[in-house]
Amino acid sequence: MTILTVEGLCKRYPSFYLRDVSFTLETGYIMGFIGSNGAGKTTTLKSMINLVHKDSGVVRILGKDFTQNEIELKQDLGIMFGGVDYYRKHKIYQISRVVRRFFKNWDDDIYQTYLRRFSIDENKRVEELSNGMRVKYSLALAMSHQAKLFLLDEPTSGLDPIARDDILDLFQELIEDGSRSILFSTHITSDLEKCADYITYIENGQIIESRSKDDVLSAYRIVKGKQDQLPSISSKLIGYKKNAFGFTGLTKNSDLQGSGSLLIEPASLEDIMIYTRRKNDEESIV
Amino acid sequence: MKNLLYKEFHLSIHPAYFLMPAFGVLLLIPHWPYFIALMYFFFISVPNIFNNNKAQNDIGFSATLPIRRADIVTARVTSITILELLQILVASIFVFIKMTLFQTENFLLDANIAFIGFTFMMFGIFNVIYLPMFYKTADKIGWPIIVSFSATFLFSAVIEAIILMVPAAKILDGKAHLSAQLLVLGIGILAFFLLSYEANRLSIKRFKKINI
Numbered sequence: 087m088t089i090l091t092v093e094g095l096c097k098r099y100p101s102f103y104l105r106d107v108s109f110t111l112e113t114g115y116i117m118g119f120i121g122s123n124g125a126g127k128t129t130t131l132k133s134m135i136n137l138v139h140k141d142s143g144v145v146r147i148l149g150k151d152f153t154q155n156e157i158e159l160k161q162d163l164g165i166m167f168g169g170v171d172y173y174r175k176h177k178i179y180q181i182s183r184v185v186r187r188f189f190k191n192w193d194d195d196i197y198q199t200y201l202r203r204f205s206i207d208e209n210k211r212v213e214e215l216s217n218g219m220r221v222k223y224s225l226a227l228a229m230s231h232q233a234k235l236f237l238l239d240e241p242t243s244g245l246d247p248i249a250r251d252d253i254l255d256l257f258q259e260l261i262e263d264g265s266r267s268i269l270f271s272t273h274i275t276s277d278l279e280k281c282a283d284y285i286t287y288i289e290n291g292q293i294i295e296s297r298s299k300d301d302v303l304s305a306y307r308i309v310k311g312k313q314d315q316l317p318s319i320s321s322k323l324i325g326y327k328k329n330a331f332g333f334t335g336l337t338k339n340s341d342l343q344g345s346g347s348l349l350i351e352p353a354s355l356e357d358i359m360i361y362t363r364r365k366n367d368e369e370s371i372v
Numbered sequence: 373m374k375n376l377l378y379k380e381f382h383l384s385i386h387p388a389y390f391l392m393p394a395f396g397v398l399l400l401i402p403h404w405p406y407f408i409a410l411m412y413f414f415f416i417s418v419p420n421i422f423n424n425n426k427a428q429n430d431i432g433f434s435a436t437l438p439i440r441r442a443d444i445v446t447a448r449v450t451s452i453t454i455l456e457l458l459q460i461l462v463a464s465i466f467v468f469i470k471m472t473l474f475q476t477e478n479f480l481l482d483a484n485i486a487f488i489g490f491t492f493m494m495f496g497i498f499n500v501i502y503l504p505m506f507y508k509t510a511d512k513i514g515w516p517i518i519v520s521f522s523a524t525f526l527f528s529a530v531i532e533a534i535i536l537m538v539p540a541a542k543i544l545d546g547k548a549h550l551s552a553q554l555l556v557l558g559i560g561i562l563a564f565f566l567l568s569y570e571a572n573r574l575s576i577k578r579f580k581k582i583n584i
Contacts, residue, residue, distance in 0.1 A: 135435075137435050139583060156440070160439075165435065166436070171429055171432060180383065183382070184379045185437070
């Protein structure tokens with residue numbers, strides 16, 4: 087079942103244009119939303135839930151139009167923009183006792199279970215929690231009101247590798263029973279290699295890829311060769327870098343026929359981001 | 373709305389602001405421009421409440437809750453209105469103490485029934501200017517405070533000048549002409565609620581347009 091559909095989302099700012107963003111997410115999966123800083127990840131997430139007014143486009147959550155059913159659908163959303171970055175001087179229990187009043191499916195037992203599991207002391211102030219703990223508290227709130235779709239903006243940025251790994255394991259656990267889905271934005275590609283089922287890649291306000299991680303990875307290849315081999319293949323390269331020994335570039339797997347003696351290697355998500363970004367930068371200079 | 377008001381008074385607005393009406397005690401000062409006693413709300417409570425909410429990322433928090441944008445505004449307008457009514461209520465107690473115990477007349481407008489009516493009007497004027505100006509950005513409070521405070525200061529200065537210079541307006545001074553003063557009180561209460569309603573309507577309209 088499709089839990090999230092985004093169709094033709096557009097938002098124009100004087101210096102940035104989010105163009106025709108479309109993707110879907112099935113129930114029971116994790117989608118990583120990647121892109122470099124300023125690519126449009128946060129704008130997309132905010133436009134999806136009307137924090138930013140979209141110029142056009144439709145967002146459907148659980149089969150219902152979000153704009154028409156905003157209040158009802160927000161009951162099923164776990165929203166997090168940059169961890170618990172609010173009411174930092176307040177104690178956890180003070181925030182929770184307010185939050186619980188707004189959600190009809192709030193379950194105090196689930197809340198207490200997660201607090202115990204994450205070792206979160208309700209008498210601590212938000213500012214006393216580490217970044218990782220704040221993300222966990224935010225997830226505990228969303229789990230307690232039984233959110234079905236988690237929209238998380240950069241939940242892992244600023245976390246140390248151990249805390250990040252911990253959060254990614256938790257993501258896996260959340261979707262295990264097949265009733266929830268997670269869309270999380272990040273620019274840390276190793277996060278996605280660990281836990282994402284689907285990848286949506288945005289660059290310069292446009293979606294470059296949105297399909298399963300395996301499909302994305304198998305669609306691209308890294309090509310290495312000598313300087314004199316570059317002219318014959320440069321038209322097929324998405325982006326490339328020259329070095330003292332030759333060049334390294336990214337190409338679509340389907341464009342590789344007749345590549346002869348070039349060295350072909352699998353591409354990582356990071357490679358895909360870096361070389362696609364190079365192409366965009368070159369285009370913007372031209 | 374009940375939940376949002378709970379949030380306002382348990383998270384957003386510190387209980388210390390409930391002590392602000394104590395400034396009403398300044399009404400016991402002899403020979404003074406009494407409007408100033410209520411203006412402390414504009415100097416202290418409003419800038420601090422709104423700045424504090426900005427620092428605490430209240431809008432970021434509210435964005436995660438299943439509520440309408442309009443309700444965020446109405447909850448804030450309602451909570452500010454409640455604080456204002458409390459301010460006027462406590463001031464009214466001091467007005468009655470003053471009217472009962474002190475016999476000397478003030479050089480400017482006395483602290484009397486008409487004065488309470490005028491303070492209702494003053495708070496209404498503040499609301500209808502400050503709140504829609506603030507919700508145009510939901511971020512910047514400098515100009516909204518300067519403009520709305522200037523307007524309330526001008527209003528109080530005009531009232532004081534009229535009482536001082538227009539002989540017919542003298543019936544609003546002192547304690548003698550109760551019916552005229554009750555009329556001003558009635559008009560003041562009506563103006564306060566109408567202007568606050570309008571403040572809410574305009575603020576919602578503007579807040580709906582902005583990107584959070």
